[in-house]
Amino acid sequence: MTSIPNIVEPTREGTRAKSFGQDYNPTLVDRFGVWLSSRQIRRHVPDFQGKHIGDFGCGYHAAMARTVLADCSSVTLADVSLAPDLIAHPKVKALQGPLPEVLSVLSSSSLDVILCISVLEHLWEPLPALQEFHRLLAPGGVCLLNVPSWRGKWFLETSAFRLGLSPADEMNDHKNYYDVKDFWPLVVRAGFTPSAITCFSHKFGLNTFAVCRRTHD
Numbered sequence: 001m002t003s004i005p006n007i008v009e010p011t012r013e014g015t016r017a018k019s020f021g022q023d024y025n026p027t028l029v030d031r032f033g034v035w036l037s038s039r040q041i042r043r044h045v046p047d048f049q050g051k052h053i054g055d056f057g058c059g060y061h062a063a064m065a066r067t068v069l070a071d072c073s074s075v076t077l078a079d080v081s082l083a084p085d086l087i088a089h090p091k092v093k094a095l096q097g098p099l100p101e102v103l104s105v106l107s108s109s110s111l112d113v114i115l116c117i118s119v120l121e122h123l124w125e126p127l128p129a130l131q132e133f134h135r136l137l138a139p140g141g142v143c144l145l146n147v148p149s150w151r152g153k154w155f156l157e158t159s160a161f162r163l164g165l166s167p168a169d170e171m172n173d174h175k176n177y178y179d180v181k182d183f184w185p186l187v188v189r190a191g192f193t194p195s196a197i198t199c200f201s202h203k204f205g206l207n208t209f210a211v212c213r214r215t216h217d
Helices: 028-044 084-088 101-105 126-136 150-162 168-172 180-189
Strands: 002-004 052-056 074-079 092-096 111-117 137-148 197-202 207-213
Touching: 028 111, 028 137, 028 207, 052 126, 084 092, 092 101, 101 126, 111 126, 126 137, 126 180, 137 150, 137 180, 150 168, 180 197, 180 207
Parallel strands: 002 092, 052 074, 052 111, 074 092, 111 137
Antiparallel strands: 137 207, 197 207
């Protein structure tokens, strides 16, 4: 287990102070969304055995990472705060601080799989984070990204602001939404080769998903 000291967060208005799920229990809508993302992840990484994984913006409880801890060689978790049992886990490298700055301590080409699920929409500038993911991914590795689409904006805001089925704070923290035509160019700018990118709508068109493979150098 390696624990990195907390990094002071920037004071820019809108910066997150807490991780997803830190002080509330995820709703049925939240859990259903996580389940759909997990299915998509396992389609593209069916076997985590012996792999070095990075889950960035993993949430306080890192629900997805917990399901593969037994199989992975190591898991690097990054969020503004993490549950104590995760920090203490012998396979976990815990990075507590804002993205992408907190990732600077990691070695280039050190991760086989990078997950960033429903996170980039919370960043003012997502490109530096995507560039860090490209730097950290080992040749032959895969980076899996999920963001809400513009169609999803209506659903998420209705669920949060009108029906109370999702945390309003999470929706108020969104900085952007991405359709395929928005997200694909951003991933290319980060350094991923177009032929190694698959970008598509999923979750009934409410989200955009990208599978980005690091070509061999």
